Every structure is written in structure tokens, then in C-alpha cells.
Amino acid sequence: MTYRSDVYVFDGGKPIPAIIRNYTESDFAAMIRLQAACFPPPFPAELWWNEQQLEKHVTLFPDGAICVEIAGEIVGSMTTLRVQFDPEHPQHSWAEMTDNGYIRSHDPKGNTLYVVDICISPKYRKLxxxxxxxxxxxxxxxxxKLNRLVGGGRMPGYHQYAERLSAAQYVQSVVNGxxxxxxxxxxxxxxxxxxxxxxxxLDDEASLNYALLMEWKNPFMARRK
Structure with a gap:
């Protein structure tokens, strides 16, 4: 299935045309540049997407490899894979679920769409x-016809409150507004x-290695596991 959606995004009150589409092999260099813009030093460059990982994304599950293009530039991307997921046993690590980003763990018959990564160029984060x-x-x-989308949400603000709030208390404070x-x-x-x-x-100092697993249930299949 090829995905493409032409939309307007807004910079203040100004509409800007954008394209949401699958990324392909021809986009690999732009995808790596996007990672560099999103995760500058001291973030280690070896943790950016590499061509071997991107090749797995577009061959094993191209449906789950999408990007946003504005004026010919890739300014955002999101990658997913299908997995068999049981919400009654949610504990796992990002590396285990995503095969360290290579998604060789992709299961074409999986019941859940799992988020591997989402990134947006700093210049476009208000759109x-x-x-x-x-x-x-x-x-x-x-x-x-999957049951849900699931992904681990980082908690980058948690380190500022860790001395007085447990991770669970921090999450509840965010949910409570x-x-x-x-x-x-x-x-x-x-x-x-x-x-x-x-x-x-995930090895994530700002989140103290915690993440909040969050889901979106398919409203047409909400009663299924």
C-alpha cells in the first residue's frame, strides 16, 4: 500500500502545503540529514539512522515508513512495524521490540502497529x-484492521522533578495537567x-530510562486484544 496525503499545515495563520508520504531508498541521505538536525552533538552520530536500518524499514514494512515533505525538503519522519502485542504483559525495551531499530522483528501478522521513531526538524516543530x-x-x-498503535513515550522533563516525584507520580501530574x-x-x-x-x-538520561507506554485503540476493533 502506497501512502500519500497532500495537506496544509499552518505557520501562525499562514497555510503551507505539505506532503505526507512513504519514504524510499532515494530519501535515505535526506533522512540521515534530518536525524542530524534533530539530534545534534553531544548526541552520538552513530545513533542516527544508518542506511542499513533505513533499508530494512522500506523493505520489511514500507507501509510503516513515512515522512513529511515541505518545498521538496524532508522535515519529519515516523517509522513503525507490526508486532504481536499483549496489553496484559506490556513490559519490554525499545531494543527488544524494534530489533535496535532494524525492525527484523516485524511480524506481518502482528496485531499492533508499534512506533519505532518520530522526529521533526527543529525549524518546523510549530507546524x-x-x-x-x-x-x-x-x-x-x-x-x-489492527487492534491498536502502541509506542513508548519518552519523559524528558522527568529529570527536573525526580528528586521529589516518583516516575508514576510525574506521569500522573502530566495526565492531570x-x-x-x-x-x-x-x-x-x-x-x-x-x-x-x-x-x-531506553538509555535516556533525561527520562531516567523510563518511558510511558501509550496506545491508540482502533475504534472499529476496540474490544479485541
Whole structure:
């Protein structure tokens, strides 16, 4: 299935045409440049997407590899894979679920769309591109008759409160609207719902290695596991 959606995004009150589409091999260099812009030093360059990972994305599950293009430039991307997921046993790490980003763990018969990565160029982060890509993935969930979309949300604001709040208390404060977290609040605005707090999800100093597993249930299959 090829995905393409022509939309307008807004910079203040100005509409800007954008394309949400699958990324392909011809986009690999631009995807790596995007990663460099999103994760500058001291973030280690070896942790950016490499061509071997991107090749796996577009061959193993091209439906789950999308990007946003504005004026011929790739300014955002989102990658997913299908997995068999049991919400009654949610504990896992990002590396385990995504095969360290190579997605060789992709299961064509999996019941769940799992988020590997989402990134947006710093210059374009006020245009709601992340929400546009998330909506595209929800459409894939519905089209492929999956039960849900699931992903681990980083908690980059947590380190500022860790001395006085447990991770669970921090999450509850964000859900209650008492605190704002750059990632968790964004995901809540996208319609994602908290599912489970995960320890040692990812080597992430700002989140103290925690993540909040969050889901969006297919409303046409909400009663299924």
C-alpha cells in the first residue's frame, strides 16, 4: 500500500502545503540529514539512522515508513512495524521490540502497529507535523484492521522533578495537567492513552530510562486484544 496525503499545515495563520508520504531508498541521505538536525552533538552520530536500518524499514514494512515533505525538503519522519502485542504483559525495551531499530522483528501478522521513531526538524516543530504523521499511522491501523498503535513515550522533563516525584507520580501530574512534558503532553494531544510505565526502556538520561507506554485503540476493533 502506497501512502500519500497532500495537506496544509499552518505557520501562525499562514497555510503551507505539505506532503505526507512513504519514504524510499532515494530519501535515505535526506533522512540521515534530518536525524542530524534533530539530534545534534553531544548526541552520538552513530545513533542516527544508518542506511542499513533505513533499508530494512522500506523493505520489511514500507507501509510503516513515512515522512513529511515541505518545498521538496524532508522535515519529519515516523517509522513503525507490526508486532504481536499483549496489553496484559506490556513490559519490554525499545531494543527488544524494534530489533535496535532494524525492525527484523516485524511480524506481518502482528496485531499492533508499534512506533519505532518520530522526529521533526527543529525549524518546523510549530507546524503540528507530528500530529499529522500520527494521524497517518492511525489510518494505517484502521486500514490494516489492527487492534491498536502502541509506542513508548519518552519523559524528558522527568529529570527536573525526580528528586521529589516518583516516575508514576510525574506521569500522573502530566495526565492531570499539573505539569507539561514535551513528549507525553504531545502524545496526549494526539489521542494516545497511557497504558503502562516502563523501566529501562531506553538509555535516556533525561527520562531516567523510563518511558510511558501509550496506545491508540482502533475504534472499529476496540474490544479485541
Amino acid at each position: 503540528s507535523l507530528g500530529k499529522q504523521m500520527m494521524q497517518a499511522m492511525y489510518q494505517i491501523v484502521v486500514e490494516q 499539573e505539569l507539561t512534558d514535551p513528549v507525553l503532553t504531545f502524545l496526549l494531544r494526539c489521542g494516545r492513552m497511557p497504558l503502562a510505565l516502563i523501566e529501562n526502556y
